[in-house]
Amino acid sequence: MKSGFVAIIGAPNVGKSTFLNQALGFKLAITSDKPQTTRHRLLGVHNLPEAQIVFLDTPGIHVAKSALNRRMVAAAEETLNEVDAVLFMAEITAKGMERAQAVAPRLAKVNAPVIMALNKIDLLPKKEALLPLLSRAAQWGDWKALVPISAQNGDGVEELLGELTEVLPEGPPLFDPEVITDLPLRFLAAELIREKVFRLTGQEVPYSTAVTVDQYLEPEEADRPVAITATIHVEREGHKGIIIGKGGAMIKKIGTQARLDLEKLVGGPVFLDLLVRVEPKWSRQEQGLKKMGY
Known part of the structure; x- marks a missing residue:
């Protein structure tokens, strides 16, 4: 049995909360087309026969100007010191790749293994367009795996969960199987x-x-x-x-x-x-x- 905490990190509006809801099969995190929808760190428990993955969905990392935004970014970055693995999520749009490249250096000092997911592949007109994006993202860090996904329709999510399971430490479940979240x-x-x-x-x-x-x-x-x-x-x-x-x-x-x-x-x-x-x-x-x- 494997178990551990996984922080979901990335720029705003890249689909972190959509992925969490897809993985849980339950609407835990709110979503919208506006950035910075997530303001708190959210805990969601995903149970597999061979593992328990405890996700920590975090606010998007961005240039914070207001007190609220600074608090949100601090919550996301503090999570990196508390987890067994990190899921770094980016989106395949031109703007999304630029923002992901800016966030990537913040993960260089993280001790936990980092797996990167390229989200929103359903937006690509042709599958061939994915290859240069994967090649570009691979240069930004020492990722344990690089997985293309569509959090919206579930493509690649099972493979991503498998990669996360691989890097988690061995150990008993951290929560009872019926627990989905610790949020009231x-x-x-x-x-x-x-x-x-x-x-x-x-x-x-x-x-x-x-x-x-x-x-x-x-x-x-x-x-x-x-x-x-x-x-x-x-x-x-x-x-x-x-x-x-x-x-x-x-x-x-x-x-x-x-x-x-x-x-x-x-x-x-x-x-x-x-x-x-x-x-x-x-x-x-x-x-x-x-x-x-x-």
């Missing part, structure tokens, strides 16, 4: 709501948004709903207006889509009440970051 339901509920804000609103609104769960009540009777009250925090009055929408249309849409995912998460009906509150400059102040759980 309150945290997952807040993340699912924040995901809908990222997906449904544009411009800079998502990046100044945080979600806190004010109340999470389990029902006393089996057929009754879980009652969740949550607050969407924004930094400007104008952002509050966008989140609420004309006649409350946007907040209703956010709530409806979030509730559907929450019902899948808890396995039953959910009553969701959403509030919107302005917290000026929360993402740029230590007190604000702590209040939002960062």
